[in-house]
Amino acid sequence: NNRNSDSRGALIVLEGLDRSGKSSQSSRMMSYLEGLGVSAELWRFPDRSTCVGQMISSYLANKSDLDDHTIHLLFSANRWEKRSLMETKLRTGTTLIVDRYSYSGVAFSSAKGLDIEWCKAPEMGLLAPDLVVYLNIPPEKAAERGGYGGERYEQLDFQRKVAHHYQVLRDPSWKIIDASLPIEDVEKPLRDMVLDCVKTCKKGKTLLNLWS
Numbered sequence: 781n782n783r784n785s786d787s788r789g790a791l792i793v794l795e796g797l798d799r800s801g802k803s804s805q806s807s808r809m810m811s812y813l814e815g816l817g818v819s820a821e822l823w824r825f826p827d828r829s830t831c832v833g834q835m836i837s838s839y840l841a842n843k844s845d846l847d848d849h850t851i852h853l854l855f856s857a858n859r860w861e862k863r864s865l866m867e868t869k870l871r872t873g874t875t876l877i878v879d880r881y882s883y884s885g886v887a888f889s890s891a892k893g894l895d896i897e898w899c900k901a902p903e904m905g906l907l908a909p910d911l912v913v914y915l916n917i918p919p920e921k922a923a924e925r926g927g928y929g930g931e932r933y934e935q936l937d938f939q940r941k942v943a944h945h946y947q948v949l950r951d952p953s954w955k956i957i958d959a960s961l962p963i964e965d966v967e968k969p970l971r972d973m974v975l976d977c978v979k980t981c982k983k984g985k986t987l988l989n990l991w992s
């Protein structure tokens with residue numbers, strides 16, 4: 781029987797500062813879901829594999845300079861170019877674990893001083909996540925973890941501003957996990973949240989657009 785024809789995958793987004801553990805947690809989540817036989821893919825934004833993604837990557841590596849508005853729109857375009865594939869995957873039953881999404885777009889650009897409503901506008905009409913999990917860590921603690929790779933934005937003073945702008949953006953539906961805890965203590969509640977969301981989407985939760 782084709783269960784995919786009537787059940788959809790979940791769009792699950794992990795957000796947080798650099799070094800908050802998003803990437804580790806999302807790859808651990810993939811192994812966990814694989815083990816349970818849940819059809820899932822790990823996505824991340826920026827998706828550096830596309831032409832737009834290469835422009836973003838070069839900007840982040842300080843190899844090119846772009847006006848703040850321009851780079852903001854490129855980050856958004858990088859999500860728009862994946863939107864239809866994202867919808868197809870979800871509608872055919874694949875759950876997507878997404879490492880950063882529109883909230884990074886708005887938090888990082890508004891932390892530079894751009895107007896928050898202006899930042900949100902190009903995100904309207906992208907798919908709305910079924911679950912947003914914020915890995916909460918004090919900027920100082922994230923910085924202590926080391927391994928800031930030297931990319932643009934990977935500086936303590938700027939990360940402090942980003943943390944503030946995430947707080948402004950945050951809405952009551954977000955799930956918050958204390959990301960300064962050991963990896964297993966972050967993973968456990970995350971697993972419960974993800975499985976719960978996958979179950980709800982399977983039952984036919986409506987797929988919506990941002991910002992709703």
Ligand code: FDM
Pocket residue numbers: 798825826840855856880881882884885886888889932933934
């Ligand atoms: N970033 C990421 C943005 O400024 N806007 C966005 O829309 C996205 C998705 O890019 F500093 C920033 C956040 C981070 C940098 O992200 C690269 P990764 O996760 O370190 O690759």
Ligand code: MG
Pocket residue numbers: 798931934
């Ligand atoms: Mg980074």
